Amino acid sequence: MRRSSARAAELAPAPSTDDPILQFRNLSMDYTGRSGRVTRALDGIDASVGRDEFVTLLGPSGCGKSTLMKIAASVVRATGGEVLFEGRPLAKPTSRIGMVFQQPILMPWRSVLDNVLFPIEMMGRSPRKHAEQARELLELVGLKGFESAMPSELSGGMQQRVAICRALIYDPVLLMMDEPFAALDAMTREDLGIELLRIWSERRKTVLFVTHSIQEGILLADRVLVMTARPGRIAASIPITLPRPRGMDMVSTDEYGRYAQQIRSIIAGAGH
Numbered sequence: 001m002r003r004s005s006a007r008a009a010e011l012a013p014a015p016s017t018d019d020p021i022l023q024f025r026n027l028s029m030d031y032t033g034r035s036g037r038v039t040r041a042l043d044g045i046d047a048s049v050g051r052d053e054f055v056t057l058l059g060p061s062g063c064g065k066s067t068l069m070k071i072a073a074s075v076v077r078a079t080g081g082e083v084l085f086e087g088r089p090l091a092k093p094t095s096r097i098g099m100v101f102q103q104p105i106l107m108p109w110r111s112v113l114d115n116v117l118f119p120i121e122m123m124g125r126s127p128r129k130h131a132e133q134a135r136e137l138l139e140l141v142g143l144k145g146f147e148s149a150m151p152s153e154l155s156g157g158m159q160q161r162v163a164i165c166r167a168l169i170y171d172p173v174l175l176m177m178d179e180p181f182a183a184l185d186a187m188t189r190e191d192l193g194i195e196l197l198r199i200w201s202e203r204r205k206t207v208l209f210v211t212h213s214i215q216e217g218i219l220l221a222d223r224v225l226v227m228t229a230r231p232g233r234i235a236a237s238i239p240i241t242l243p244r245p246r247g248m249d250m251v252s253t254d255e256y257g258r259y260a261q262q263i264r265s266i267i268a269g270a271g272h
């Protein structure tokens with residue numbers, strides 16, 4: 001797709017962990033099942049995400065990554081500890097945080113443009129006033145000309161681009177992405193990853209991105225948080241200093257190889 005132009009356009013904002021936008025403090029989560037059985041999903045999570053930083057969260061299946069995202073999105077409440085967003089306890093969902101999930105979950109009866117504008121309607125604002133902004137976002141993700149298409153006319157990658165626009169329409173400062181490219185084929189996934197970096201640098205967003213892929217985790221990130229198996233804890237926080245703009249060719253560099261090796265051994269040492 002637009003691999004080369006995406007690369008050229010990506011400039012790294014200066015991330016800062018001195019100015020955390022999101023902080024997890026001694027966070028724990030116990031789920032109580034129907035039988036009363038308690039499952040500890042998260043245990044003593046201490047982590048933060050700096051303003052403009054791109055942080056990836058890597059960990060084995062079931063370690064609590066989605067739980068952590070749901071807590072940060074105020075979808076579920078932690079049973080211990082606290083979450084601070086912009087320095088204040090996070091108590092309810094806020095339009096300053098945007099979410100993108102593994103499945104785009106578009107409304108099949110609405111056009112692409114109307115799907116992007118849906119959150120605006122939900123907030124009681126005028127979709128007409130935001131239509132231009134929605135068109136600009138669609139152009140940003142390479143979907144100019146598809147405004148009036150229906151979701152069924154789009155590929156999986158295009159649908160996920162629409163979901164990204166929908167999350168960006170109310171201009172959140174923090175974008176949380178829970179395995180957003182996991183359902184896509186490898187090539188589309190690589191393209192969208194590079195494209196996301198371009199959007200991130202152009203729009204100056206903070207991103208917290210969950211993935212199972214060590215490669216994706218390294219290539220996108222300023223910092224990788226590695227989680228242990230359940231109950232999830234933060235096993236390591238690894239700053240990634242690979243130069244930007246990033247591209248797939250970096251996978252063959254020694255520096256990338258050292259990061260991948262380091263992360264694999266942390267995951268292995270964390271009980272897998």
Ligand SMILES: Nc1ncnc2c1ncn2[C@@H]1O[C@H](COP(=O)(O)OP(=O)(O)OP(=O)(O)O)[C@@H](O)[C@H]1O
Nearest residue numbers: 031032039041060061062063064065066067068230
């Ligand atoms: N609603 C729930 N009730 C009971 N247990 C739950 C619930 N949601 C999650 N869990 C348990 O909490 C643990 C963490 O689940 P979570 O979905 O957060 O993990 P994950 O790291 O996102 O997994 P995956 O990578 O497979 O998506 C799992 O053991 C899961 O079974």
